[in-house]
Amino acid sequence: MAYSFGSRTDHDLEFSASELTGALGDSVTVLPLLVALGATTSVSLPHVLVGFGVFQIVWGLYYGLPLSVEPMKALLGLAVVGALSYAELAAAGLLAGGVLLAVGRLGLVGRLQRVVGEPVIRGVQLAVALLLLEAAVDLSIGDPPMAVGGLAVVGLLALVGYRQASVLVVLGLGAVAAVAAAGVPTPTLPELAVFPAGSPSFTGAAVEGTVAQLGMTVGNAAIATALLCGDLYDREVSADALSTSMGVTCLAAIPLGGVPMCHGSGGLAGKYAFGARTGGANVLLGIGYLALAPVAAGAVLAAFPMAVLGVLLVVVALELARAAVAAVADRRSLAVVAAVGVAGFAGNVGVAFVLGSVGFRLVSRSAWGASGVGEPDDL
Template sequence: MGKMPLIDGNIDLRFTQNEITGAIGDSVTVLPLVVAVAILTDLSLTMMLLWFGIFQIVWGLYYGVPISVEPMKALAALILAGTITTEEFLLAGLLLGGILIVMGKTGTLARVGEYIGNPVVRGIQLGVGLVLLETGLQLSAGDVQLAVIAAGVAVGIIALGYWNLTAIIVLLFGGIVAGYQVGFSMPTSPDFSGLFLVSGASLNFSTLEATAIQLAMTVGNAALAASVLLYDYFDRNISADDLSHSMGVMNLTAIPFGALPMCHGSGGIAGKYAFGARTAGANIFLGIGYVLVALLGAGLVAAYPLAMLGVILVLIAAQLGKTSIQKAQNYPLVIGIGAIGVLINLGAAFVLGTLAYLIFQRYKRV
């Protein structure tokens, strides 16, 4: 039988090289996406990374495994594409926080998962990737020369066999370019703005639509799939309802104070494991790392080249698309949902995809 979540003083914490590399495995998509949100919205990189750092440590110690804390990617894609405002983005995160707590407490998450099947989750994931791809190409077109340089770096890293590190290496390269353009100097004061932005939000259709879209990905990828991986990798019996509850607590606690909506993604768990993490020591390392970047590296964000940021979004989009196709169980439906997501919008993709999935399931039973 797997081990249950715990805080009992017997947590296995190791601070080895493998835990450090495992921490990097979880950060490779988090940092680029958070930097993109910081550059293109009113949210503060300092505050977002502080909360990521805090919850990496909190949930690592609570669950006793290298669990992930990631941005809610569907919501991030919507705000980066300009589909929703910052206030709507944050309010959707709060709504999800409340929904996830209720689902976790009542044990209804698995039942919801029966209606939002694998093809819908993977289709929405593909649609999010395509939306990020479109946004990335638009940003890259602003300075083709810089975009080509960044793409060249990415191709070189991929050729060396380090696909998983490509986005974060291009991110660091862009930081060097930004530092060269504005001059390397002592770190500027951290930016603690971005508090209480959600107070100006009003509930509207765009917010509800964004909430539903993200819920599909959260149920499938950040709860059900994450629960399975934690058992497979670490023999820890953490239910999807447990994860749902902790995601709800995390968002209701932090979003009013400058955080962006967060979740426990299966991709981050797989990244930690693949890069060597076996204990919550990886979470301690990563939490401290996020806090240091928040306090010392925020000054470069304002100067970060948007064209290079566009290449990073293209790389994240490619990874999302690759994962969605590899794990798809119904290719035509997944591709159709993804296409609707980018050609119309992700809300239509979610509704039409869910209806198509339910009709298909009923047809199979006949």
């Protein structure tokens, strides 16, 4: 059985080996970011994992599809590199959730995408990728041999065709090292509380981060994911429905200690590539996250090798940068992506997003107006 917004369908859930491997295909970018976030901020990682576990299951059952439930990478990336505190991250997630719920219910997602312009969204992705690479270098400097060893493992496994699995292998090796240093953790159930890691702080930085994230979310997590549902699964799921479900997720999870979450075309494609065909993959992955939550806090997390996190962030950053550049159709768009990306990296992601959106519309109307290529209304 499965459900989608607007109407119910008769898709069965499966719990096979391919659904399990497909579920793991979605976790390779989630777990490294969450571990890095837990090691660099005051977030409660057990509460975060519970949030991911619950909503993987909820949306897998609701849609009947292996939809991805991922961190909002722009916001988490900014938190990991220190541009946002956890309190500001929570505030930004609530703001983003409220906007996504409103625009989804009002059917405005398509209009927002046309106003922003895809090259600007890709530029924000590139800026976050560059920030993550900078953080990866900072984390790796303390233990170069560990970092080099981790990169060698990733490179070797990638060469033999296990690039995605290499991230889980490196994460597993880091976990073994942490357990060896701190001992086997005692399972502890996360405490049920409102904002267990601190109240949200609605600062200017939180608003700027929200603006930057919404550009990525509208383009990648809503519109691109809706298109992929049709391309890969022959299912019609509207971008506005996905926006609504992301808004519900953020507004429900963050007050209970979660982080900003979204759907994502990359995670959906990853699940499909590794064999997932039904919402059963979400149920399996959700159970895995819930099982991991009780042992994800305390001394083990503190003992996790920072250089290993650096390696994992390199992989995440390169994948994010690759996705940003691969989606560019022409050189003019690539110039916009590069300009927004470099400006966001060197200065401020939110400002780069706003200025890039304005500049993209001006350039589109002047340079591309005659041919219509790149016009925001055509995206």
